[in-house]
Amino acid sequence: MNSPRDSLSQLTRCSKSAKGFVLWLNKRARRTHITKVRVASQNMGSTYTETIALFKLLESLGFGTFIEGRRGYESRIAWNVDIKSIAQGL
Numbered sequence: 001m002n003s004p005r006d007s008l009s010q011l012t013r014c015s016k017s018a019k020g021f022v023l024w025l026n027k028r029a030r031r032t033h034i035t036k037v038r039v040a041s042q043n044m045g046s047t048y049t050e051t052i053a054l055f056k057l058l059e060s061l062g063f064g065t066f067i068e069g070r071r072g073y074e075s076r077i078a079w080n081v082d083i084k085s086i087a088q089g090l
Contacts, residue, residue, distance in 0.1 A: 004061040008086065017054050020044035022086070031084055037075040 011018040041051035055077045059066040069075040
């Protein structure tokens with residue numbers, strides 16, 4: 001059985017969106033507890049829909065909780081892990 005980190009590593013090898021996301025995380029100077037879909041999609045060169053799919057996959061791997069935007073709030077992911085540690089070693 002693959003660990004979440006192994007699954008993410010495999011995903012970055014076959015998904016342009018996932019690879020762009022990890023590259024963007026590596027460039028970030030600050031850590032955050034929440035990442036908005038809009039901000040991530042702009043910075044990783046992906047569509048809004050692809051970013052939502054990626055965030056839902058990251059949620060299923062246990063990296064965070066995807067929160068759908070409602071009543072003026074944007075869709076986002078609340079991280080369960082340090083986001084800088086996600087990208088390290090991939």
